[in-house]
Amino acid sequence: MTDAALARGPVVERRRGEGWTAAALITPASIFVAFCLLAPIAILFRFSLNEFVPSKKLMVEALTVANYVKFFTDPYYTTILATTVRIAVLVTAVCLVLGFPLAYVVARTQSRFKHLLIISIVLPLFVGNAVRAAGWMTVFGNKGFFNATLMGLGVIDQPLEIMFTEKAVVIGIIAVNLPFMVLSLQSVIEGIDRSVEEAAFSLGAPPATMFRRVLWPLALPGVLAGTILTFVLAMNAYATPFLLGGPLFAMMAPSAQEGFAVDMGYNPTVTNAKVPPDVQKRIGFTEEEQKRLRDLDYGYMAKNDTAFQEWWNKSFKG
Amino acid sequence: MRHLRRWALNGAAAVALGYILMPLVFVVWLAFFRQEIPSFPPDGYSLKWFAAILDQRKFVDGFRNSLQVGVLATAIGLALGVPAALCLARRPFRLRTPVASLLLMPLIVPGVVLGTSMYVFHVELENGLDVDVLGTFYALVAGHIVIVIPWVVRLVTASLAGLDRATEEAAQNLGANPWVTFWRITVPAIRPGIVAGALFGFVTSFGNLEMSLFLVGPGRTTLPIVILQYLEWKIDPTIAAVSVVQIVLIGGAMLITDRYVKLARVV
Numbered sequence: 413m414t415d416a417a418l419a420r421g422p423v424v425e426r427r428r429g430e431g432w433t434a435a436a437l438i439t440p441a442s443i444f445v446a447f448c449l450l451a452p453i454a455i456l457f458r459f460s461l462n463e464f465v466p467s468k469k470l471m472v473e474a475l476t477v478a479n480y481v482k483f484f485t486d487p488y489y490t491t492i493l494a495t496t497v498r499i500a501v502l503v504t505a506v507c508l509v510l511g512f513p514l515a516y517v518v519a520r521t522q523s524r525f526k527h528l529l530i531i532s533i534v535l536p537l538f539v540g541n542a543v544r545a546a547g548w549m550t551v552f553g554n555k556g557f558f559n560a561t562l563m564g565l566g567v568i569d570q571p572l573e574i575m576f577t578e579k580a581v582v583i584g585i586i587a588v589n590l591p592f593m594v595l596s597l598q599s600v601i602e603g604i605d606r607s608v609e610e611a612a613f614s615l616g617a618p619p620a621t622m623f624r625r626v627l628w629p630l631a632l633p634g635v636l637a638g639t640i641l642t643f644v645l646a647m648n649a650y651a652t653p654f655l656l657g658g659p660l661f662a663m664m665a666p667s668a669q670e671g672f673a674v675d676m677g678y679n680p681t682v683t684n685a686k687v688p689p690d691v692q693k694r695i696g697f698t699e700e701e702q703k704r705l706r707d708l709d710y711g712y713m714a715k716n717d718t719a720f721q722e723w724w725n726k727s728f729k730g
Numbered sequence: 731m732r733h734l735r736r737w738a739l740n741g742a743a744a745v746a747l748g749y750i751l752m753p754l755v756f757v758v759w760l761a762f763f764r765q766e767i768p769s770f771p772p773d774g775y776s777l778k779w780f781a782a783i784l785d786q787r788k789f790v791d792g793f794r795n796s797l798q799v800g801v802l803a804t805a806i807g808l809a810l811g812v813p814a815a816l817c818l819a820r821r822p823f824r825l826r827t828p829v830a831s832l833l834l835m836p837l838i839v840p841g842v843v844l845g846t847s848m849y850v851f852h853v854e855l856e857n858g859l860d861v862d863v864l865g866t867f868y869a870l871v872a873g874h875i876v877i878v879i880p881w882v883v884r885l886v887t888a889s890l891a892g893l894d895r896a897t898e899e900a901a902q903n904l905g906a907n908p909w910v911t912f913w914r915i916t917v918p919a920i921r922p923g924i925v926a927g928a929l930f931g932f933v934t935s936f937g938n939l940e941m942s943l944f945l946v947g948p949g950r951t952t953l954p955i956v957i958l959q960y961l962e963w964k965i966d967p968t969i970a971a972v973s974v975v976q977i978v979l980i981g982g983a984m985l986i987t988d989r990y991v992k993l994a995r996v997v
Contacts, residue, residue: 433908437817441810441879442829448876449836449844452851456843459850510749513742527988529747531981536750538980540937542957543973547753549965550760550768557756560770590750619735648840650940655961 499578500646503585507593507642508635510586515597515634516627520606533591541588541651548584548656549575576658584652589645593638600634601627754977760970768965779971789972791949792956799867799952800935803874807931810875811882812924816916818883819890830883837880841940848873849944865947873945877938878931885930889923922990929987933980 463474483489518529536544551557552574559571574580608630612622628635764774783789811833817823818830836844852864863869897919901911917924939954946955953976960969 431823434817434821434823437813437821438823438829441814441833441883444810445832445836445876445879448848448872449839450832452847453839453843455854456847456850510742510746513739514746517740517743531984531988532747532751535977535981535984536754538933538937538984539754539973539977540939540954540957542939542954542961543757543976544753546760546957546961546965546969546973547755547757549961550756550970551752553768553965555767555769557770584753587749587753590746594746594750644838644840648842650842650943651958655958 495578496647499582499585500643502582503589503646504639504642506582506586507590508639511590511593511597511638515594516601518594519598519601533594536587537591541649542655544587545584545652545655548580548587552580552583552656575656578657580656581649581653584656585646585649588649588652589642592645593642596638596641597631597634600631600637604630757970757973758977760965760967761974763967763970766966768967768970779967780974782968783971783975786968788951788956788960789953792951792953793975795950796936796953799871799874800932802871803878803935804928804932806871807875807878807882808924808928811879811927811931812886814879815883815886815890815923819887833883834880836877841938844873844877845941845944848941852945865945865950867947867950870942870945870947870950870952873941874935874938877934877941881930881934882924882927885927886920886923889920889926893919925990926987929983933983937976937980 459471460479461475461477463472463476463478465472483493514533518526518533521529523529549556553559554571554573554575556575558574559568562568563571574583604627608626609622612626613619617625760768761779762775762777763772763779764776765772814833818826818833848869849864852869855861856863893916898911898915901915902908906914937954938952939958942952942955943958946952951959953972957969957972957976960972
């Protein structure tokens with residue numbers, strides 16, 4: 413994932429009038445990105461310093477760090493932040509361990525099918541997170557492949573609950589981030605001269621020593637790049653925790669959306685959801701109401717599925 | 731012993747590759763199930779779910795919207811990105827490094843941040859200018875252009891770096907003006923980079939979920955969002971069939987790209 417061509421810079425000497433041509437070439441794209449990307453981020457940052465008046469649900473212009481203080485002290489947010497960091501660290505570590513051998517094999521292979529190998533690593537990246545989440549749902553659902561296989565083998569007699577838990581989220585995010593780690597490592601390993609490794613071997617180093625004293629130090633830039641990229645992506649995962657973790661699983665990115673949902677009158681149907689008491693009073697179910705809630709009848713659901721979904725999309729979401 | 735180590739290494743690599751591919755394999759498998767509930771082993775196999783896609787308007791509409799947005803964003807992204815790449819690869823200027831970082835920035839800004847900030851920006855624009863911005867088709871396309879540009883810049887710059895300037899100078903010596911030189915010499919020479927940039931840009935736009943979530947208006951959702959909303963509701967072979975269509979389309983685009991530039995060098 414390096415941009416050698418961009419880093420090296422041009423080699424051509426300057427001629428008269430070229431400055432204007434250059435400006436004409438580069439300005440439209442720069443202005444476009446500045447307007448559509450830098451300006452929005454700047455505004456968002458400015459808003460983060462404003463004051464929020466909860467009673468009026470209004471943002472008042474101000475210059476305060478109160479929002480940041482709240483974010484880092486309010487237990488609601490700090491718990492979410494802690495979960496997110498914990499998961500991101502775990503995911504990054506697993507990606508590094510799983511990704512290194514694959515990156516090494518891809519970097520060193522002489523096979524004619526190397527490009528197919530690369531495509532199969534990159535394809536899932538571009539197919540998108542929703543599609544991959546669908547795959548994991550197929551594997552880990554109560555009647556999914558994983559549970560059906562284990563139950564068929566007689567290892568377990570109750571399906572393991574994986575979907576809508578942290579396990580599913582971690583498994584899903586690792587799969588999302590692994591290609592980034594592999595590609596970062598692979599591009600660096602490819603640049604390491606093979607003869608260096610062979611020199612270590614011919615001087616009698618066992619593979620573990622060669623890895624520790626030669627390959628690892630030389631691959632360190634790739635390890636760093638991959639680790640940072642994976643960590644950042646894991647911190648910002650959205651669709652995967654949303655679909656695999658379920659609505660109660662709050663990592664940082666979906667919690668923003670959840671904040672929205674709470675204000676919109678989203679009703680938690682579970683009692684252990686953490687909602688601030690004032691919000692709970694406004695939207696929560698009383699015990700009486702909770703008794704009226706029913707367990708899902710799958711047959712009935714399947715029959716009326718389209719109608720339900722129509723209702724959900726039209727009256728609730730819209 | 732040596733063989734054993736080879737096997738261990740290849741085995742570890744295979745595990746990682748299998749892990750990456752597993753969700754796609756299962757989604758493809760599910761698309762061919764006969765029964766509606768995703769339970770294993772399947773009762774049998776059927777192709778009917780692919781026909782079922784066409785019965786649900788939202789998938790057809792989502793596909794059309796994604797296609798429109800992707801094509802338009804890619805076209806505009808090329809018009810903006812190719813000249814920028816020419817400038818970055820050829821002309822020395824003082825702000826070169828910061829401008830290059832600016833153009834590549836959308837690659838590293840997380841989708842949720844892109845989406846939120848653009849959403850807030852569109853609200854502000856709408857209030858300030860008194861025109862519809864939020865949720866319009868053009869606002870969505872503008873967002874997608876931003877994520878297409880870095881791919882175009884990156885891939886075209888890469889192919890310009892390997893281009894010998896002597897041919898262009900020869901053309902100019904023979905009397906061609908810069909415009910003719912550009913169209914007759916430079917463009918054909920960097921066509922692989924342009925094609926690859928266009929395909930990668932399109933694929934990025936077509937598959938984008940996180941940013942688009944914040945930008946789409948009612949009735950104008952893109953395919954990945956339709957998939958997300960459906961999955962929020964349930965998982966069944968129909969959605970798997972839709973996913974297969976997306977996998978085939980994107981996989982095809984990548985195989986074509988690979989014929990023009992070696993993917994290993996550019997991703």
